[in-house]
Amino acid sequence: MNWTHVRSRDVNEAVAERMPVRAGTDVDTFAALYQRTFPRVFAYVMSLLRDRSAAEDVTAQAFERAYRKRSSYRARRGSPEAWLFGIARNAALDELRRRGRRAGLEGEPADHDAPTAEDHAELALRREVVREALAKLDGHERDLLSLKFSGGLSNAEIGRVLGVSETNAGTRLHRALTKLRKACDDAS
Amino acid sequence: MTHPDSDNTATIERELEAVEAALRAGAADHQDPFVRELQDLGLLLQAEASEPDAEFAEALEQRMREGFPAKPGSARALADEVHSGLAAAVAWPRNAVRRMPSPRRMLPAAGAVVTVVVIGFGLASIDLNRGDQDDAGSGGGVDPRDLASEAESGGGAGESAPGAAQDEAARSSAEPAVPLAQPDATQSDSGSGSAAIAPPTPGGGFAPGRSNRKVERSISMTLEAPDEDIPALAQDVTQVTNRHGGFVLSSTLNSDEEGANGFFELRIPAGRLRPALADLAGLATVRSQSQSGQDVTRRHVTTRDRLQSARAERRSLLRRLELAETDEEAESIRRRLDIVAGEINGLRGLLRDLRLRTDFAVVSVDLAGTEGDSGSGGAGGSFDDALNDAGDLVVGLAGVLIRVLAIALPLALIAGLGWLATSLLRRRRRESVLA
Secondary structure, eight states: OOEEOOOOTTOOHHHHHHSOOOTTOSEEOHHHHHHHHHHHHHHHHHHHHOOHHHHHHHHHHHHHHHHHTGGGOOGGGOOHHHHHHHHHHHHHHHHHHHHTTHHHHHSOOOOTTOOOTTSOHHHHHHHHHHHHHHHHSOHHHHHHHIIIIISOOOHHHHHHHHTSOHHHHHHHHHHHHHHHHHHHHHHO | OOOTTTTOHHHHHHHHHHHHHHHHHTSOOOSSHHHHHHHHHHHHHHHHOOOOOHHHHHHHHHHHHTTOOOOTTSHHHHHHHHHHHHHHHHHHHHHHHHHSOOHHHHHHHHHHHHHHHHHHHHHHHHHHHHHHHHHTTSSSOOOHHHHHHHHHHHHTTSTTOHHHHHHHHHHHTTSOOOOTTOOOOEEEEOSSOTTTTOOSOSSSOSSTTOOOOOEEEEEEEEEEEEGGGHHHHHHHHHHHHHHTTOEEEEEEEEEETTEEEEEEEEEEEGGGHHHHHHHHHHHSEEEEEEEEEEEOHHHHHHHHHHHHHHHHHHHHHHHHHHHOOSHHHHHHHHHHHHHHHHHHHHHHHHHHHHHHHHHEEEEEEEEEEESTTGGGOSTTOOHHHHHHHHHHHHHHHHHHHHHHHHHHHHHHHHHHHHHHHHHHHHHHHHHGGGO
16 A cells, blocks of 8 residues: 655644654655554554553554555545544543543553652652642643644644644643643642 | 643743753753753653563563464464454455466467357357247247348238249259158247248148148237337327328227237238238237238138139030030030039138138238336337436436445444444543543
């Protein structure tokens, strides 16, 4: 299967730098899509599940499912990234339902990336505040922020994944970000 | 605290663009403190993104490069095998075409194949033509030309068709003669083979070298037409008979709710038999036909000779009567004359009857009515019939299509709605964990 190389218009560079994006190629392959999206997909799934082992299983399951269903992809229905993140999202939500992990979403996220000794104390503190604030958001809002900042998707791609328009996705994202900011203010 | 213009779409877009810019630059540098805070949040959330373990990343990439192989013996492996088998089966024709040599290189082989096919088809068609002749009248339709030619081959032997008789004489000279002692030849056919129903062998005659053979012809044919056309067809049969100098000996015509049919017994002059049969066959579809012929030449000759003898005896008796000297002798001659006169009358009647039977062929025509327009079916139908059949076929297919759609469309609508509802329900249930 040939993938049309679609680079997210507003993917953040920090995320992009971590991904080996093959720029300048006309014909993309599933391997290229994998290389381009694997870290982002894992980060997104991890943000939902908050369980590294489960995130690895779901990430692998999502890519395998996408590989087997790759012939069903239609370019007119969105970018390959949006299609792949939709699959990953469904797999993660199914896993959450299957394991009754609702509490996991609402609870304190696991501290896998705890600040090291080298981290500045202020940064560590701010991270802690953000995590507490995230816990006060509902699942939809955390999902939206994860798609944006962990998955690095554009608003249009987020709209595809969630089944809403790009404008609606942007509005929701802004609302969630504003709410998170307020929660951070309240927590600090 | 919320931004004063946070509900404004333009403001939202501007602030989101500022966040995107901060993510790209890796720093929050907007002048508006509120927006700068959003930028900081975005950078923090981005930094919070977890990275996969190198070991997991390497293992998954390996699996991806191997095409995510299924575990041996698992249901997935079995499904993969089935899928690959089906894919190979589907791809085989395409691959076979690709493996074929170029068209230019295949030209000689293709030419040879075409030649063989053409020759084979030609040979088969020759056999078929022979088979068709053999099968004439056995089923659907009979070619009027075949029927007429069969009739001509024997019908022209009568005295009333001298031209044909000459042809027959010419042919008879090349054919073995039938022994004089041979009884009257009788040949008949039930209509299952035109070759078998040929008239008595012209050359195998009773008297070698003589062409005026006497043959009784009996032909029966069944004409098929729609019920409503039977009355008109009966009139046409009568007209054809009259036009060729024949007459209708008897006829019946039945028409009721169950259908129509008729029967005609015709007498057609032997010399006009061929065109008459051709015309009759052209009136409708010839469902079947049969023909029989009986050579009565010997009986005719015998009767004629006996008549000549009787006449000669009568002339002799008349001479003896003139010379009779006594009354007893004259009386005896008169009694004998009466007997001979009776014989002469009988033989003349016999000859007249024989001549009638050989000069006129007996043609029995059955008119068989069919329901609707079935008479136009088969290979014997005209172009109009073919058009009608095609129209009926299209109407029938359209009817079937409408019925199928009447069932399929509601089912498809129900299935579509069900699929939509299932999708929405599944999505809602899936996202319920986010609520």
